[in-house]
Amino acid sequence: MLEMQNVNKSFGAVQALKDLSLRVPKGAVYGLVGPNGAGKSTAIRHITGIYRPDSGSVTIGGAPVYENPEAKGRLGYIPDEVFYFPMATLGDMAAFYQGMYPKFDRELYTKLTEVFQLPEGKPIRRMSKGMQKQAAFQLVLAARPEVLILDEPVDGLDPIMRRQIMSLVLGEVAQREMTVLISSHNLRELEDLCDHVGIMDHGRMLLERSLADMQGNTHKLQIVGDVPEGLEILHRSQSGRLQTLILRGQAWEISMAAAAAKPAYYDLLPLSLEEIFIYELGGVSDAVKNILL
Amino acid sequence: MRSRISFFDKTVYRKDMTRYAPVWLLYLLCLLLGMVIMYTTGAAEEKNGHFWFPVRMGEGCLQLMAVVNMLYALLVAMLLFADLYNSRMCNALHALPLRRETWLMTHVAAGLSYSLIPTAVMAAAATPLLATTSVADAWLIGPLWFVIVNLQYLCFFGMAVLCAMCVGNLFALVGMYGVVNVFSLLVGYLVNQLYVPMLYGVIMPTRLIKLLCPAYQLAGGSYVEFEPYLKLLRQYNNRPEDVVGSFTLAGREGDWLTLALYALAGMVFLGLAVALYRRWRLETAGDMVAFEPLKPVLLTMAALAVGIVASFLADAIMLETWLKLLCLVLGLMIGWFGGRMLLERSFRVFQPKKWAGLAVLSGVLLLCYAGTYYDWLGIEERIPGNVVSVEVSGGMENRVFTDPEDIELVKSLHALALEDRLEEFGAYSQEYDMFCYDLKDVTSEEERPTLVPCRNRLHLWISYTLSGGGSLTRNYVVWADGPEREILVNLFSRWEDYYSQESWEGEALRSLDLTDIRGIYVTGVAEKDVPPEACTPEAVEELFDAIQADYAAGNGVRAQQLHDGHFTYNGPLEDGQTPAAAVDYTDSLSISIITGLKEPEEGWEYFSSYDSDRTQFSFEVFADMENTLQWLEKYDLLKYDVSQENVYYLW
Structure with missing residues (x-):
């Protein structure tokens, strides 16, 4: 559905994206994670057709995005800092979006007005940061995008509104198979939302997986006794006689191997998303570790 | 699949028009207010409908609108394209489902509408008022005004949009637009101040310089010609029935073509702006320059602009040439490094490699200076x-002169003028004047701040029109008593040329109605009226015969340097006349002929007489014009001693 292939981008002497590739299947919720300066926003500006890649391609449903109004009309984008015409009210912007986006749903917009309860006649710039974010969601969701791009979407929102908005987004995903790409520097806030995750650092994609794959393929084994052989150990630690192993492999394979070793005690535990990434990425920089913990 | 290219988006257009509606509505209000002022000013004095209103609309207002358009176009571009210079806004707009061409051309359409709508309303309001004036078909001036004003605007707006695409912030837009608009004048000033004075007799052609400055050219544009001056004067003389003016589209030669070229240039600028915008890198929002290759160009322009201003200041306080050069170089440095600081947003711009461009620029200027x-x-x-x-x-x-023989004569005069140059005094005509001043032991009663030519020298302007359409103009001081004099007399002492010249003077001469002589005056130190009984057509015809005879003898030239002798007043002092004023030298006397108005040549006397019913023409008489002097003696009008000796003095 949404695809970046070997995208490179330089700003003067600085190479912001290096052979960046990512793929977001239709109906997926994709979390793009990385520390500050990793290139997430630059990648998103390529996906939304703002920047032209120096090389590589960005496509939606096979169609290039840059300078393609038809493809961009299927995209909804909420940047990290919302910015509208300086004196525009929510009503002004709704009229503008209605002219811009062919699928803009006035009825849905009215429904969302009841949800967000924002003042129609007040200039958006005079609203609080959180209210501006809500206004952006109201406008973009009413445009009925096939792909929703969110750059640091929950900054400034209180926990209740955060939950409410995400439930709206996920509702759209469920009802219309809307594809969502969410950028964040904090993996924890994406854990409950995403089914795919990509981790970026220094303009590169370090890791890109489906959450199900990762959670089904990495496990924590606590064991007292001999460590079974033939398992791929990502990490090992010991406290007294208790050894804790992070292992790559299917749960049943690990259980069978552990049982076959006849230890005094063993237990197979699930890993949190952060733990998976920490152990998967192993030797990456501290900057990346910071986003995980 | 890519979508087809569209150049207009109604949503963006509607947003542009509503977003800044107060600006163009205020502009419209100002235009309407201006129209009311133009219509009402002096209207009470006009007895048979308004005459000056169409004249103001068709002439002065159009010239003023050139300046207004220059400023308004910049303002509109700043409003419409400011979004490009705010990084967040720029990103938000470019995420919208629009092609860049669509976005830009829709903004251009809105920008043009900012002028088209107010001026259309203004023209629509003015047209019925124009129709009621005393100028025939004056209602046409309304639509004409609309077209001309918008062609002017197209030029300036195109330029402003192109500048907007070259830069990355509003400050840079204003700076670049300002420099581009006056750059040719600045460079012209530099050349005129520093380089031209070193070239003996050379006058810099200004046509190209003016052409490259649309504001200057358009502010002096003339597109319609009114022919009602005399009739209007008659209106004030209680003859309102005659007051019917008319106008034609025969403005100053070439102004229509120039206007069309500027409008065309505006369209080309817009095309270039689209091409640049397609390559505009959004990440440059907020920077001074949007394109890397433009940096040296803008740096050079900034350096030159500051350098020329510094040179201008040096000139204003009358520093010597070498100090002007020093100021120029210092100005170049300030402009260069100031520009670098703005471009790089840093004060650390003095690294050795960053002096290279400045060194090249200074070197080129100094090389030009040496050359x-x-x-x-x-x-x-x-x-x-x-x-x-x-x-x-x-x-x-x-x-x-167009006759090849005459042209050859002028060329030989040109060659003599070059020989007259005195190398030891450099190329400066003023120093040359100083030399002559000392040489001839001139006496004067008081020191004069401004030197004027001595009697044996003549300031001469020669302007060639070349077959390729170009021109070449020279300015010399030539000796008026050498071989140059022979050529000058040959060229200028031709009655037919004088009589048929196309200047207002020639027109006035030809329009003299010799059947209606109102008076003849002889002026000089004292004034002498011809007795009324002697003011006959026969007396004037005799005068004309005498003058023509002097022309034929080579004494008809009106340049006093090309005549010999002088007059000394010898008559009695009149009441209130002081001896100092009476006993004085004069090179020439003036004979003025006052006649009634000759109808077919109406209008010209407006420039030569304050009396609308009379026309006047004056001849200069010199001490070597024997035939004319005889005519004066015949009518007892010569109250001076005539001497054939030359007197050198300042006057």
Whole structure:
């Protein structure tokens, strides 16, 4: 559905994206994670057709995005800092979006007005940061995008509104198979939302997986006794006689191997998303570790 | 699949029009207010409908609108394209489902509408008012005004949009637009101040400089010609029934073409703006320059602009040439490094490699200076070969020659003028004047701040029109008593040329109605009226015969330097006249003929007489015009001693 292939981008002497590739299947919720300066926003500006890649391609449903109004009309984008015409009210912007986006749903917009309860006649710039974010969601969701791009979407929102908005987004995903790409520097806030995750650092994609794959393929084994052989150990630690192993492999394979070793005690535990990434990425920089913990 | 290219988006257009509606509505209000002022000013004095309203709309207002359009176009571009310079806004807009061409051209359409709508309303409001005035078909001036104003605006707006695409912030937009608009004038000033004075006799052609400055050119544009002045004067003389003006589209030669070229240039600028915008890198929002290759160009322009201003200041406080050069170089440095600081947003711009461009620029200017000083291109000595016509002016004379023999004569005069140059005094005509001043032991009662030519020298202007359409103009001081004099007399002492000249003076001469002589006056130190009984057509015809005879004898030239002798007043002092004023030298006397108005040549006397019913023409008489002096003696009008000796003095 949404695809970046070997995208490179330089700003003067600085190479912001290096052979960046990512793929977001239709109906997926994709979390793009990385520390500050990793290139997430630059990648998103390529996906939304703002920047032209120096090389590589960005496509939606096979169609290039840059300078393609038809493809961009299927995209909804909420940047990290919302910015509208300086004196525009929510009503002004709704009229503008209605002219811009062919699928803009006035009825849905009215429904969302009841949800967000924002003042129609007040200039958006005079609203609080959180209210501006809500206004952006109201406008973009009413445009009925096939792909929703969110750059640091929950900054400034209180926990209740955060939950409410995400439930709206996920509702759209469920009802219309809307594809969502969410950028964040904090993996924890994406854990409950995403089914795919990509981790970026220094303009590169370090890791890109489906959450199900990762959670089904990495496990924590606590064991007292001999460590079974033939398992791929990502990490090992010991406290007294208790050894804790992070292992790559299917749960049943690990259980069978552990049982076959006849230890005094063993237990197979699930890993949190952060733990998976920490152990998967192993030797990456501290900057990346910071986003995980 | 890519979507097809569209150049207009109604949503963006509607947003542009509503977003800044107060601006163009205020502009409209100002236009309407201006129209009311133009209509009402002086209206009470006009007895038979408004006459001056169409004149103001068709002439002065159009010239003023050139300046207004220059400023308004910049303002509109700043409003419409400011979004490009705010990084967040820029990103948000470019995420919208629009192609860049669509976005830009829709903004351009809105920008043009900012002028088209207010001026259309203004023209629509003015047209019925114009129709009620005393100028025939004046209602046409309304639509004409609309077209001309918008062609002007197209030029300036195109330029402003192109500048907007070259830069990355509003400050840079204003700066670049300002410099681009006056750059040719600045460079012209530099050349005129520093280089041209080193070239003996050379006058810099200003046509190209003016052409490259649309504001200057358009503010002097003339597109319609009114022919009602005399009739209007009659209106004030209680003859309102005659007051019907008319106008034609015969403005100043070439102004319509120039306007069309500027409008075309505006469209080309817009095309270039689209091409640049397609390559505009959004990440440059907020920077001074949007394109890397433009940096040296803008740096050079900034350096030159500051350098020229510094040179101008040096000139204003009358520093010597070498100090002007020093100020120029210092200004270049300030402009160069100031520009770098703005471009790089840093004060750390003095690294050795960043001096290279400045060194090249200074080197080029100094090289030009040396080249001009030593005249490597032989500009001073050039006498053109392919001449179509040549205009010669000097000492009250001005003639255009097209006959090949006459042109050759002028060229030989040109060659003599070059020989007259005195190398030891450099190329400066003023120093040359100083030399002559000392040489001739001139006495004067008081020191004069401004030197004027001595009697044996003549300031001469020669302007060639070349077969390729170009021109070449020179300005010399020539000796008026050598071989140059023979040529000058040959060229200027031709009655037919004088009589048929196309100037207002020639028109006034030809329009004299000799059947209606109202008076003849002889002026000089004292004034002498011809007795009324002697003011007959026969007396004037005798005067004309005498003048023509003097012309034929080679004494008809009006430049006093080309005559010998002087007059000394010897008559009695009149009441209130002081001896100092009476006992004085004069080179020439003036004979003025006052006649009634000759109908077919109406209008010209407006410029030569304050009396609308009369016309006046004056001849200068010199001490060597024997035939004219005889005419004066015949009518007892010569109250001066005539001497054939020359007196050198300042006057």
